[in-house]
Amino acid sequence: MSEVKMSAKDLRLWYGDFEALKTVSLDMNKNSVTALIGPSGCGKSTFLKTLNRMNDLVEGCRIEGDVRLDGEDIFQKGYDLALLRKRVGMVFQKPNPFPMSIYDNIAYGPRVHGIRKKKVLDEIVEKALRGAALWDEVHDRLRKSAMGLSGGQQQRLCIARVMAVEPEVVLMDEPTSALDPISTQRIEDLMAELKKKFTIVIVTHNMQQAARIADRTAFFLKGEIVEAGDTLQIFQQPRDKRTEDYITGRFG
Amino acid sequence: MxxxxxxxxxxxxxxxxxxxxxxxxxxxxxxxxxxxxxxxxxxxxxxxxxxxxxxxGVWNFVTGTTWQPSGNKFGILPMIVASLLATFGSALIGGFIGLMAALLLAEVAPRFLANVIRPLIDLLAGIPSVVYGFFGLMVVVPLIIQLFGGTGNSLLATIIILSAMILPTMVSLSETAVRAVPQAYREGSLALGATHMQTIFRVTLPAAKSGVLNAFVLSLGRAIGETMAVILVAGNRSTMPTSILDPVRPMTANIALELSYASGLHAEALYATGVVLLCFIVVINITAHLVLRKKKEG
Incomplete structure (x- = not known):
């Protein structure tokens, strides 16, 4: 039933001399939510950023191993980076709307991918905002600056901005850690909706959140995946002692 | 305690x-x-x-087109026009080149290259203006004569020299403005599949807009007040320019050229030229102030 959308195999990554990922392998299934958990500095965000090659921006970053999207090696020579990032969208930890209008924020992605017609853009913007459960709150002020929105609204705007380019995979890097509980819940509700269309990979510090939303969970520790499997199994019958210690709050 | x-x-x-x-x-x-x-x-x-x-009469003074101290004719319109054309012309050229250089330093060039280019551009700011004028006289003016004919000393020569002189101001202030744009904007844009150049021109530069505008206005201020280099290359003819190859006399040059021997009404007219020049500079500074204030509010 579960089809692999993205997979990493024997992935190793260095920042300079520091080995941030040590031979990590993980499959991420289509139309499901994969949660990456683990203490700070364990490499889960680094792993996430490898999936859309945002680590390319980091100076001194070196990668070995294999990451595949629909079976295609994303590190192969001549691979279209812009297309990869269009297919694999990303929501950041801190909401980062551009300092422009709500409308222009959403239309930004489609525009850089060549859509010019106003009517088409209008439709995309409305659909994306509805998809991110933000339309009702902002439809009468699309031309106003996105910087005037609340933190939770800004994060949903960023989700809408990603959806507007119709990605296949959505990466989320602790998307609710800067938000209040009500905004967090709205975004979690949204994720249940989003996984019907997309493959979602989410980094979270919040174990309840992983338990609530994820189908599969991978536990990272010191650059390695200690254990990965169905969320229920990870939380109820962890196979590894370290996993059990972490999820029961004994460290981390 | x-x-x-x-x-x-x-x-x-x-x-x-x-x-x-x-x-x-x-x-x-x-x-x-x-x-x-x-x-x-x-x-x-x-x-x-x-x-x-x-x-x-203020009106006669700023709209008169003849400057002939011996005949008691004091009209500085040709000089106002010369000052404005030279200032805006150089601000456009120097502003554009400076902005592109700033984008290179802040966004494109690898760190070691930026660290080589930046001090060189800063050095440009340390060159005395008389040296700029000398360079203009020895290199730019003959080049213009060769390419277009005419006297060489001209509005065009003035614009070229002033463009070079305002570069360091434009580059360093714009670079600071562009660098101040939060990294999160760039990442957000790249993560949507935008290219590096799309990110620079559609997100980073618009986000740095007010700082870049301020750099531009300050460059205007630098260009309009420049005197020494201008005297050497402008040609200093006080008639209304009809072409970019005509010799011109900006307001600063007018004061510097004649003040040493002027007396009576002539000397006073030169001070009055200074008053007019000051008015333009005040307008430029107020604009810069408004731009910066808008930045703080925005």
Whole structure:
């Protein structure tokens, strides 16, 4: 039933001399939510950023191993980076709307991918905002600056901005850690909706959140995946002692 | 409060209080000196310049097209036009080149290359203006004669030299503005599949807009006030330019060229030229101020 959308195999990554990922392998299934958990500095965000090659921006970053999207090696020579990032969208930890209008924020992605017609853009913007459960709150002020929105609204705007380019995979890097509980819940509700269309990979510090939303969970520790499997199994019958210690709050 | 301070004797406490006051006064006096210098210059300029404006008439003075001190004709419109054309022309060219260079340094060039180019551009700011003028006279002017004919000393030569002179201001201020754009904007754009160049021109540069605009306005200020280099390459003819190859005389050049021998109404008319020049500079500074204030609010 579960089809692999993205997979990493024997992935190793260095920042300079520091080995941030040590031979990590993980499959991420289509139309499901994969949660990456683990203490700070364990490499889960680094792993996430490898999936859309945002680590390319980091100076001194070196990668070995294999990451595949629909079976295609994303590190192969001549691979279209812009297309990869269009297919694999990303929501950041801190909401980062551009300092422009709500409308222009959403239309930004489609525009850089060549859509010019106003009517088409209008439709995309409305659909994306509805998809991110933000339309009702902002439809009468699309031309106003996105910087005037609340933190939770800004994060949903960023989700809408990603959806507007119709990605296949959505990466989320602790998307609710800067938000209040009500905004967090709205975004979690949204994720249940989003996984019907997309493959979602989410980094979270919040174990309840992983338990609530994820189908599969991978536990990272010191650059390695200690254990990965169905969320229920990870939380109820962890196979590894370290996993059990972490999820029961004994460290981390 | 910590114990060491509590044990201080009353005499010492008083001493610190006085020291505090003295330091404040020094700050105040230094600031006052700057304000005083400005006021003295303004008062002096107006006292010297106003009689001429009254005698010639402000309107005649700024719209008159003939400058002929021996014939008692004092019209500075050709010089105002020359100043404005030279300033805006150079600000456009220097502003564009400077902005592109700033984007290279801030966004495109690898760090080691930026670290080589940046000090070179800064060095450009340290070259005395008379050297710019000399270079213009020896290189730019002959080049213009060769390419287009004419006298060489011209509005075009002035614009080229001023463009080079405002580059460092434009580059360093724009680079600072572009670097101040949060990294999160760039990441957000790249993560949506935008290319590096799309990110620079559609997100980073618009986000740095007010800082870049401020750099542009300050470059205008630098260009309009430049004198020495301009005298050497402008040609200094006080008639209305009809082509970019005509010799021109910007306001600053007019004052510097004639003040040493002028007397009476002629001298006063030169001070009045200074008053007009000052008015333009005040407008430029107010614009810069408004741009910056808008930045803080936005």
């Amino acid at each position: 910590n114990a060491a301070i509590r044990r201080e004797s009353p005499g010492k406490k008083k001493f610190y209080k006085v020291l505090e006051r003295v330091t404040e006064s020094v700050f105040f006096l230094c600031a006052a000196a700057a304000v005083l210098a400005l006021s003295v210059i303004l008062i002096f300029l107006f006292i010297q310049g106003i009689p001429a404006l009254r005698e010639i």
